Each structure stands twice: as C-alpha cells, then as structure tokens.
Amino acid sequence: MFIIIVGGGKVGYYLTRELLASGHEVVLLEKDPRRAAEIAHEIGSVVLNRDGCEGKHLAEAGANRASIVTAVTGDDEDNLVVCQMAKHHFDVPRTIARVNSPRNEALFRKLGVDEVINPTRIALGAIEQDIPVHDLLHLAQLSTGELELVEAQIESDSPAAGHASRDLTLPDGCMLFVVIRGDVAQAVRPDTTFEPGDKLVALSRTDCQDDVRRMLIGERTEQPTA
C-alpha cells in the first residue's frame, strides 16, 4: 500500500519506520529542514522536506495515487488542512488525522476526515478509570472552615439509591441541598428519591464527612496502587 505521512515528529517517525518494516511504500513530509535531514539520515530517502499543507507538495509526494494520507503533526489546524486537501483535491480514499484538542474530534469527522486519533482522549480515558468515584467531591469551604460544600455521585450500589431524602438521617449540621439529575438541578425535598447517576450537593461539617460519604455513596473503594 502507498501511504503518505505528514509530520516528522515522534509519531510520524515511528509510524514511517513501522510501515516501511512491514513492506509498505511510504513518503514522509516534514517541513523543518533540520528535522527532515535527521530522519533522512536514519531511515533513508523516503523523507521529503516539504510542507504537506500545500497542494503542490502533496502532488509531488504522489497524493493522487496514495491509498492513505495521515497527518500527525502537533498542530490540529495543519492536520485538518492536510486531510481536507488530500480528500477534496486528490480523492485520497482514506485520511487519518491526529487531533490534540478533544473538542476538535467531532468537527474533524464532520469535515470529512475518515479517522480521527486523539491521544489526549485516550490518555484521559485511561486516567479516569483510575480515579475512585466513590468519594466526595469538595466544592467549596465556607468561611469558618468547619463547613464544606460537597458533591456526591450516587451509584447503583450506593446506600442512598432508591431512598427518599426523609429516610436518610444525616449527622447534625449536615444537610442536602440540591440534586442534579441529567443537567437539571432541583431542590431536595423530603420526598425526593435518589437515583443512580444523581449528583447530590450537600453541606457537611468537616468532622463528619466520612459519615456523610458512607450514608450517601457507601464505602470507599480500594485506591489503585501505583
């Protein structure tokens, strides 16, 4: 398969090496002359010292017969333009863009990039799995320092799930304020029944936060060890 890679950073460099090793035809476009020379020194003449955002350089690299154009520079805007030029100017069947801002992912797809790879989101997903959810989120400390505004996320196995507010006996000086369900916030009334997925905003005395946590969301899960 003939593949054009734009961007000779770490990703582009290793991608080129791997693809060459598995027998594909590859051209790598890198606009920085020094970086281009460096890579050419290591992996040979597949490197073109050209800006892949420019149509004529893509043409020179052979974009009209490429099966895949993949843009892996560090700049989202450059990766978008490379893929759009490849798609609309050269009818490349498959374009792949690296995108750094998770917010750009959907837009790139809508604008015709076939495959969008977002390292930030991949790392974020891996990190979020390690964050214990069975904990209170500390929103604000009130002036005296003895009271704190906290948020509890109700899960299906939380003691508060399925119970009405009036059935919960919170420690003295602690109270439930608001429940956020979906994106809607409503005041907690005695007959408000809590459901998994609810976020509860509560006022809690600093010294009884453990009790509040236990009553609303249950025992703390094991912290993952590093």
Place this chain on the structure above:
Amino acid sequence: MRAIIVGCGRVGAGLADALSRDGHDVTIIDVNVRAFYRLNADFRGQAVRGDGTDEDVLRRAGATSADYFFALTEGDNRNALAAQLARDTLRIPHVVAKINDPVRAAAYRTMGLAVICRTSMMVDRLSRETGLPGDPTAGDLAAAAVEAR
C-alpha cells in the same frame, strides 16, 4: 449586527475599527494582548485574549449569536479551522476565511467556504496596472458560499 473577528493584525484591527465606528457590536480575538494596541482609541467593541480555533473561547466570546465571523490570523490553516468551526459547529450565518496561499484558497472555495486571498487580489491588481487582463474573480469571496448551508 454582531461580528466576531479572529486575529488582530492590520486587517483584523482595521475591519474591527470600521465596523465599530459604524455602530456594530464587534468582538475581536487574539492570542496576544499586545495586538490590541492596533485598535483605535475610540474602538467600542470587546477585545478578548484567546485562541480563536478553540470552540470554548469562541462560545465565551458570544460567537453563537454572531451574524458575521472573520478568520484573519496570519496562519492560513488556523483560519481554515476557525472558519469551519464557526460555520459548522457554531452555525454563524456569514463566515469568511483569509487564506493567502492561492492553491489552498481555491481548494477551500470549491469546498464551499468563503475565502479571501490577498495574494490573488494583489497579483490581479498589479497585473492590471501593467495592462494585463488580470483575474476578474480574484476579489470574489465565492458569493455562493457565504450563506450557511
């Protein structure tokens, strides 16, 4: 009329001043606050520091209620990204991108983006100065594409 301008260079600042002077509601965005010194002392719009290719920055600047969006930074690719974000995600009805590379400008025009290309405009004007016919379409913003799809 509400306008958002990304990039406070000579063109961005000049357009912001002109629109503001005419009584329009203008917000200009630049990553560098020093760029705002280019604005006239009587500029009455808002100047926002931020990255105009960032959806959150544009939303905070009030882009969702804008009538016009001009992407006028120094970078063709940044302008292409910002303009398509404004058109497709923020649904701003009139969007124009400055793209100075004529090849890229032509490509985006065929993709339906309204594009202004300084290079083609100057080449056209200067060749007409020497008596050549020039390119009569050089100043067009691809009028058909100005309306949002």
